[in-house]
Amino acid sequence: ILNVEQSPQSLHVQEGDSTNFTCSFPSSNFYALHWYRWETAKSPEALFVMTLNGDEKKKGRISATLNTKEGYSYLYIKGSQPEDSATYLCAFHGSGNTGKLIFGQGTTLQVKP
Amino acid sequence: DTEVTQTPKHLVMGMTNKKSLKCEQHMGHRAMYWYKQKAKKPPELMFVYSYEKLSINESVPSRFSPECPNSSLLNLHLHALQPEDSALYLCASSQSQQWNEQFFGPGTRLTVL
Numbered sequence: 001i002l003n004v005e006q007s008p009q010s011l012h013v014q015e016g017d018s019t020n021f022t023c024s025f026p027s028s029n030f031y032a033l034h035w036y037r038w039e040t041a042k043s044p045e046a047l048f049v050m051t052l053n054g055d056e057k058k059k060g061r062i063s064a065t066l067n068t069k070e071g072y073s074y075l076y077i078k079g080s081q082p083e084d085s086a087t088y089l090c091a092f093h094g095s096g097n098t099g100k101l102i103f104g105q106g107t108t109l110q111v112k113p
Numbered sequence: 114d115t116e117v118t119q120t121p122k123h124l125v126m127g128m129t130n131k132k133s134l135k136c137e138q139h140m141g142h143r144a145m146y147w148y149k150q151k152a153k154k155p156p157e158l159m160f161v162y163s164y165e166k167l168s169i170n171e172s173v174p175s176r177f178s179p180e181c182p183n184s185s186l187l188n189l190h191l192h193a194l195q196p197e198d199s200a201l202y203l204c205a206s207s208q209s210q211q212w213n214e215q216f217f218g219p220g221t222r223l224t225v226l
Binding site: 043 | 157163169210213214
């Protein structure tokens with residue numbers, strides 16, 4: 001059974017704080033690691049798809065890094081804003097499971113104004 | 114149009130009812146997916162269609178019956194469901210089954226009485 005773990009489960013920060021969360025995944029048979037942002041009552045929105053060890057991607061104030069050898073990815077949010085409040089999901093895409101994403105349980109971020 | 118739409122948004126059904134969930138995309142994607150998400154759990158893959166053919170069935174009970182009538186449409190037919198089938202059902206699509214990025218709909222919240 002493949003396990004994808006995210007920590008912390010939830011996070012409360014003040015507006016302007018920078019924050020980061022972790023996704024750990026199997027280090028073997030790696031194909032890609034996805035990050036999604038999911039606001040309540042909306043569709044999960046793809047943030048990043050990461051495929052290469054050492055990869056770093058950025059979208060505005062959000063960035064992510066990838067270490068496939070040790071099986072972890074970090075998501076960073078710089079200067080959190082209330083609109084960043086959402087659940088952030090990572091999903092592991094293994095090389096033998098075409099199209100199948102295995103999701104972590106998510107980190108729920110609450111940014112207080 | 115980068116949207117995946119799902120109808121209905123909410124569905125309440127009895128254990129003897131037959132109902133269907135509908136998913137539509139007009140991005141020209143050739144792979145479509147059904148996921149199930151129970152409360153406080155990560156989304157779990159149920160089915161994958163590739164070029165309108167069923168590619169992956171994650172050992173889903175036969176009371177769930179998927180159908181892909183054309184490349185833009187994906188249905189999930191429900192019959193004789195159990196209360197434990199109550200969940201959020203998410204549809205997603207991607208350019209192909211091998212393509213990384215999956216686009217998600219907002220889901221259908223199903224309650225089985």
